[in-house]
Amino acid sequence: MKISKNDWIFIAIIGVVLVIFIAISGKEKTKRVPLDDKHKPFYEIVKQTGSKMEADKGCPACHNEQGGIPFPPKHPVKPKDGPMRCLFCHKLQAQG
Structure with a gap:
């Protein structure tokens, strides 16, 4: 057979x-x-509910531009309306 x-x-x-x-x-x-004490509650939320979106709701309490832990300069634009989707890109570490 010829190709x-x-x-x-x-x-x-x-x-x-x-x-x-x-x-x-x-x-x-x-x-x-x-996987530290500050973030452990979010791991528990995901473990109990299976919902990363539910855990995402707590992120803006610490990670914000109004005096919280600032985002890096090249961080993608944060949504102005609607929930933040941190765990869409930032993955949870495997718990051993």
């Missing part, structure tokens, strides 16, 4: 997609939620 020109084009496209996928995958850059 046609169209087959080679398809193989090349798949190869390019794989190279791009491998190039953009790498080490996770977002910080994980610390």
Whole structure:
């Protein structure tokens, strides 16, 4: 069976997609939620309810721009309306 020109084009496209996928995958850059006394209640909320959105509700109490723990300069824009979704990017650490 001979491989046609169209087959080679398809193989090349798949190869390019794989190279791009491998190039953009790498080490996770977002910080994980610390497993300390301040954050332990949020781990418990997720453990009890299974809802990260419920745990997210407590984040603005400490993490805010009005005198709390400031966000890094390159942090994505915070929503003005609606809940913060901290645990969408910031993952919880595995509890051992």
